[in-house]
Amino acid sequence: MAIADPMDRSSSNAGQYVELGDEGALRLDSGTELPRFGVAYQTYGTLNADKSNAVLVCHALTGDQHAANTHPITGKLGWWEVMIGPGRPLDTDRYFIISSNVLGGCMGSTGPKEINPETGEPWALSFPVITIGDMVRAQARLLDHLGIDQLFCVIGGSMGGMQALQWASAYPERVFASVPIASAARHSAQNIAFGEVGRQAIMADRNWHGGEYHAHATTPHAGLAVARMAAHITYLSEAALHRKFGRKLQDRDSITFGFDADFQVESYLRHQGSTFVDRFDANSYLFITRAMDYFDMAVEHDGSLPAAFHKTPVRFCVISFTSDWLFPTADSREVVKALNAEAANVSFVEVETDKGHDAFLLDEPEFHKTLVGFLNGAADKRGLKKP
Amino acid sequence: MAIADPMDRSSSNAGQYVELGDEGALRLDSGTELPRFGVAYQTYGTLNADKSNAVLVCHALTGDQHAANTHPITGKLGWWEVMIGPGRPLDTDRYFIISSNVLGGCMGSTGPKEINPETGEPWALSFPVITIGDMVRAQARLLDHLGIDQLFCVIGGSMGGMQALQWASAYPERVFASVPIASAARHSAQNIAFGEVGRQAIMADRNWHGGEYHAHATTPHAGLAVARMAAHITYLSEAALHRKFGRKLQDRDSITFGFDADFQVESYLRHQGSTFVDRFDANSYLFITRAMDYFDMAVEHDGSLPAAFHKTPVRFCVISFTSDWLFPTADSREVVKALNAEAANVSFVEVETDKGHDAFLLDEPEFHKTLVGFLNGAADKRGLKKP
Numbered sequence: 001m002a003i004a005d006p007m008d009r010s011s012s013n014a015g016q017y018v019e020l021g022d023e024g025a026l027r028l029d030s031g032t033e034l035p036r037f038g039v040a041y042q043t044y045g046t047l048n049a050d051k052s053n054a055v056l057v058c059h060a061l062t063g064d065q066h067a068a069n070t071h072p073i074t075g076k077l078g079w080w081e082v083m084i085g086p087g088r089p090l091d092t093d094r095y096f097i098i099s100s101n102v103l104g105g106c107m108g109s110t111g112p113k114e115i116n117p118e119t120g121e122p123w124a125l126s127f128p129v130i131t132i133g134d135m136v137r138a139q140a141r142l143l144d145h146l147g148i149d150q151l152f153c154v155i156g157g158s159m160g161g162m163q164a165l166q167w168a169s170a171y172p173e174r175v176f177a178s179v180p181i182a183s184a185a186r187h188s189a190q191n192i193a194f195g196e197v198g199r200q201a202i203m204a205d206r207n208w209h210g211g212e213y214h215a216h217a218t219t220p221h222a223g224l225a226v227a228r229m230a231a232h233i234t235y236l237s238e239a240a241l242h243r244k245f246g247r248k249l250q251d252r253d254s255i256t257f258g259f260d261a262d263f264q265v266e267s268y269l270r271h272q273g274s275t276f277v278d279r280f281d282a283n284s285y286l287f288i289t290r291a292m293d294y295f296d297m298a299v300e301h302d303g304s305l306p307a308a309f310h311k312t313p314v315r316f317c318v319i320s321f322t323s324d325w326l327f328p329t330a331d332s333r334e335v336v337k338a339l340n341a342e343a344a345n346v347s348f349v350e351v352e353t354d355k356g357h358d359a360f361l362l363d364e365p366e367f368h369k370t371l372v373g374f375l376n377g378a379a380d381k382r383g384l385k386k387p
Numbered sequence: 388m389a390i391a392d393p394m395d396r397s398s399s400n401a402g403q404y405v406e407l408g409d410e411g412a413l414r415l416d417s418g419t420e421l422p423r424f425g426v427a428y429q430t431y432g433t434l435n436a437d438k439s440n441a442v443l444v445c446h447a448l449t450g451d452q453h454a455a456n457t458h459p460i461t462g463k464l465g466w467w468e469v470m471i472g473p474g475r476p477l478d479t480d481r482y483f484i485i486s487s488n489v490l491g492g493c494m495g496s497t498g499p500k501e502i503n504p505e506t507g508e509p510w511a512l513s514f515p516v517i518t519i520g521d522m523v524r525a526q527a528r529l530l531d532h533l534g535i536d537q538l539f540c541v542i543g544g545s546m547g548g549m550q551a552l553q554w555a556s557a558y559p560e561r562v563f564a565s566v567p568i569a570s571a572a573r574h575s576a577q578n579i580a581f582g583e584v585g586r587q588a589i590m591a592d593r594n595w596h597g598g599e600y601h602a603h604a605t606t607p608h609a610g611l612a613v614a615r616m617a618a619h620i621t622y623l624s625e626a627a628l629h630r631k632f633g634r635k636l637q638d639r640d641s642i643t644f645g646f647d648a649d650f651q652v653e654s655y656l657r658h659q660g661s662t663f664v665d666r667f668d669a670n671s672y673l674f675i676t677r678a679m680d681y682f683d684m685a686v687e688h689d690g691s692l693p694a695a696f697h698k699t700p701v702r703f704c705v706i707s708f709t710s711d712w713l714f715p716t717a718d719s720r721e722v723v724k725a726l727n728a729e730a731a732n733v734s735f736v737e738v739e740t741d742k743g744h745d746a747f748l749l750d751e752p753e754f755h756k757t758l759v760g761f762l763n764g765a766a767d768k769r770g771l772k773k774p
Contacts, residue, residue, distance in 0.1 A: 193628060
């Protein structure tokens with residue numbers, strides 16, 4: 001198996017892709033099956049001889065596999081460059097990092113944007129409604145393909161943290177360590193509500209055409225931008241918005257008594273909305289938010305969250321941020337309580353920051369220090385060679 | 388002057404209306420003028436002989452003059468029935484309550500929905516962008532018309548609280564007491580951001596037609612519903628959403644793996660959106676949210692909030708709610724700090740509740756008790772006859 005040079009940005013931009021299904025269809029939680037499915041992914045670092053140093057990085061709602069390489073559409077740095085690389089917390093001199101686009105995504109993995117082989121048309125809304133469990137099942141098949149029996153670590157923030165938890169629950173023997181960051185074992189009522197606003201914004205766009213916009217050679221840009229804008233507010237804290245923007249005006253000395261973006265925060269949000277639509281598929285947004293809404297680990301274990309981690313051998317590092325109101329610390333505490341009830345090996349850190357939910361993407365010293373400490377300890381225990 | 392019987396719901400449903408401008412045009416903060424303008428209002432209770440018992444109730448973003456009578460469109464109880472009536476905190480046996488639709492509103496007062504007399508067409512986006520100060524100026528003209536020199540009290544929650552503060556600042560001699568509830572002296576960056584999301588949702592609706600939907604015999608229902616849904620989440624606390632809905636399903640035993648409203652919270656939000664569009668004008672939503680964004684009392688006083696209340700003779704009762712994250716207690720504290728700097732007569736109560744911003748509309752015992760205590764004391768001081 002050829003592993004791409006992690007620092008060769010030109011080759012990793014193209015991305016790696018594998019079509020799976022030869023070993024059987026992918027069975028989904030909805031009861032339907034995908035006979036064949038593709039997974040687009042990136043790797044960074046080198047897989048060691050006994051394949052024990054693999055780290056699976058799981059992305060959030062609007063992330064993708066381009067965690068630590070220049071994004072092929074936006075030309076921007078990867079979304080977790082601060083985390084992945086030589087000498088960084090996810091040290092590519094020590095670990096082999098795998099970052100795959102989730103099932104249902106829009107950057108190459110099978111999802112509503114891709115062609116349904118049975119019809120020759122994009123799946124659109126005929127794509128099966130998927131779950132976090134389905135995403136993880138698809139990732140497990142990628143690992144099978146790569147010949148990796150056990151991950152050294154599965155890690156992610158937000159929806160990525162849901163996957164990290166789901167991995168530990170569904171495949172405890174395939175996970176040495178799990179790091180759910182700014183995440184939860186179930187989506188809250190408020191988060192379902194925000195998810196629904198985003199979906200309704202997309203569906204309200206007349207260019208959505210019941211999801212069949214490809215057939216009309218159009219896209220529901222306006223609705224998707226509104227969905228992104230509403231969501232983006234929830235990623236920041238009130239304090240961060242105040243510090244960053246306050247009531248500062250955008251390129252003007254006084255208010256204009258009109259509906260232009262007088263305030264910097266308006267201009268910023270509009271920019272967030274308009275750039276997002278260039279790289280994200282509206283139907284993917286529907287499917288992925290739905291998968292998050294449906295996530296509730298206790299429900300699948302007769303209402304008992306501890307049962308989801310029964311006698312788990314996995315080492316956990318649960319991290320939350322004080323100013324995160326989308327996935328507040330209380331959500332992480334629930335996970336920790338359940339793990340404690342199973343006498344699991346768990347460390348829990350609530351990082352003091354005013355940067356809100358987005359803190360998991362940022363260069364937060366206390367957060368990174370926590371992570372490095374945990375990973376070093378776990379890697380030593382796993383017998384991984386020091387860089 | 389004929390005062391409507393407050394308990395005659397059929398007559399008060401029709402509403403009262405006055406066209407003003409004979410005493411001069413209404414000068415707006417934008418520099419433009421409205422030569423003539425109309426104010427739609429309701430009254431409850433009886434004005435006493437020396438006209439000293441008038442209470443002006445100021446409504447929030449989506450409120451209107453129908454505070455304590457059946458709403459002529461929805462057929463529902465008034466939005467502040469729990470507050471206004473015989474024996475209620477705003478006791479109609481003691482006070483004469485005036486509730487007027489704000490300038491820019493859509494329930495009869497001059498606003499973008501009304502006809503511009505110069506063109507014979509609805510104002511739509513040609514309506515001047517108004518401010519909280521303009522709303523208050525129009526209300527002052529209504530009081531002139533009613534022959535009321537001084538309000539016993541001006542009271543309101545959210546945007547209504549902004550008006551209560553603006554009244555005290557702009558017309559200190561015309562206000563005996565002011566009660567801003569769940570409000571602020573300036574709109575925060577986060578609130579401007581949410582306002583912008585609502586506006587963009589409306590403008591993204593193809594039926595908006597640059598505000599000229601009346602000319603196309605349509606309305607941007609879908610966009611306005613999305614705006615309402617997003618805003619509605621901010622009116623509730625996470626705890627209230629969790630208590631009220633949690634992850635409970637709507638009329639089904641299990642998730643459907645689709646995009647219907649599986650969860651009660653989705654169904655509730657959709658209902659909030661779809662009923663709102665029957666009673667509210669999309670352009671009004673744009674203008675009123677803009678007025679809130681522009682509200683910043685300090686800016687008009689060289690950056691000094693205390694200067695906005697210089698040597699104020701007004702008695703203040705500032706009220707906030709612990710779980711209100713839209714207008715958090717910190718916003719109220721800023722007002723109180725400024726009033727204290729002016730040695731104003733101010734009492735401040737933070738009411739413990741998990742009901743979020745919406746608490747100001749609800750029957751919250753501690754809130755009502757606080758209010759009754761303050762109003763009774765002030766009324767006695769003002770020499771108002773006990774009921």
